[in-house]
Amino acid sequence: EQKKSEERLLHDAVHDNLTGLPNRELLMNRLEAIISIARTEEKVRPTVFVIDIDRFKQVNDGLGISAGDTILLTIARRLHRLLKPKDSLSRFAGDQFALMLLSEQDPARIAAVADAIKHAINNPITFAKREIVLTASIGLITWNSPQMSAEDMVKDAELAMHQAKRFGGDRIEPFRPAFRTVGTDRLQFESD
Numbered sequence: 802e803q804k805k806s807e808e809r810l811l812h813d814a815v816h817d818n819l820t821g822l823p824n825r826e827l828l829m830n831r832l833e834a835i836i837s838i839a840r841t842e843e844k845v846r847p848t849v850f851v852i853d854i855d856r857f858k859q860v861n862d863g864l865g866i867s868a869g870d871t872i873l874l875t876i877a878r879r880l881h882r883l884l885k886p887k888d889s890l891s892r893f894a895g896d897q898f899a900l901m902l903l904s905e906q907d908p909a910r911i912a913a914v915a916d917a918i919k920h921a922i923n924n925p926i927t928f929a930k931r932e933i934v935l936t937a938s939i940g941l942i943t944w945n946s947p948q949m950s951a952e953d954m955v956k957d958a959e960l961a962m963h964q965a966k967r968f969g970g971d972r973i974e975p976f977r978p979a980f981r982t983v984g985t986d987r988l989q990f991e992s993d
Contacts, residue, residue, distance in 0.1 A: 814826075815827035815830075817891070817892040819870055819873060819874065819892070820873065820874060820877040820892050822877055822881075822890055822891050822892045822898075823889060823890075823891040823892075824891060824892065824893075825891060825893045825894070825899070827891065828889060828891035828893075828899055828901060829951050829952070829955065831889055831901060832847060832849065832901055832951035832954065832955070833950070833951040835847050835901070835903065836944060836949070836950065836951055836954075839944055840947050844906070845903070846906050846943055846944055846945075847901055847902065847903055847943070847944045847954070848901075848902040848905070848911050848914075848941055848942065848943040848944070849899060849900070849901055849902075849941065849942055849944075849954045849955060849958045850899065850900040850902065850914075850915065850918060850939055850940070850941045850958065851893070851897065851898075851899050851939070851940045851941070851955065851958040851959050851961070851962040852880070852897065852898045852899065852900065852918060852922070852937050852938075852939050852962070853896060853897045853937060853938045853939075853962050853966065854873075854876065854896035854897075854922065854935055854936075854937050855935070855936045855937060855938055855966070855970035855971060856936075856970070857869065857895070857896035857935070860872060860933065860935070864928065864929070864933075868928055868929070871928060872926055872928060872933065872935070873892075873896065875926050876898070876921070876922060876926075876935070877890070877892065877898070879921040879922070879924070880898060880900065880918065880921055880922075882921075883900075883914065883917050883918065883921060884900070884904075885904035886904075887903040887904045888900065888901060888902050888903055888904050889901040889903075899955065899958070900918070902914055908943075911941070911943065912973075915939060915941060915973045916973070918937070918939060918973075919937060919939060919971075919973060922935050922936065922937040923935065923936060923937075923971075936970055936971035937970070937971070938962050938963075938965035938966040938970045938971070938972065938974075939962060939965060939972070939973045939974065940957075940958045940959060940960065940961025940962030940963070940964065940965055940974050940975075940976060941958055941961060941973065941974070941975055941976065942954055942957045942958045942961065942975070942976035957976040957980070957981075958976060960976060960980040960981060961974040961975060961976040961977070961980055962974065963980075964980050
């Protein structure tokens with residue numbers, strides 16, 4: 802009984818309560834482990850997607866939190882169906898998910914996965930006899946430097962996601978180094 806309780810606590814510490822998906826901490830640990838392999842294995846090149854549901858607060862405000870939770874579960878299931886065994890989906894927070902893609906290395910295939918993510922979210926969700934159509938801002942980056950850490954990858958994918966939001970949402974933005982200066986300028990402006 803004690804052992805089961807400890808296992809449950811350990812599981813809960815690294816998984817999201819609502820979806821049961823790995824949380825940010827577990828994804829970061831997995832990504833760090835994959836990156837250490839990628840440094841010596843040329844065929845291992847992880848891609849990280851950070852997915853943020855656009856205007857999800859309006860869903861929670863308009864339909865209620867429990868409706869929002871049901872919709873998040875639907876999105877989580879849809880995204881999970883896109884994965885291959887090597888890939889990993891996590892819920893970072895609120896209406897934000899992250900996907901670590903290992904099953905695809907080819908840029909065209911990675912772009913196809915990004916499109917599939919967007920389509921899975923754009924597909925209408927029927928809730929309480931209403932059709933809800935959601936969009937997402939998606940940022941992504943593929944590991945490309947032995948110096949790049951898991952933290953670097955996720956930060957850069959988040960910058961790309963914020964850039965997608967800045968452009969109006971409902972879009973996919975691959976990371977570009979210029980996004981770092983956009984973020985820095987904003988931080989500088991906010992601190993003035």
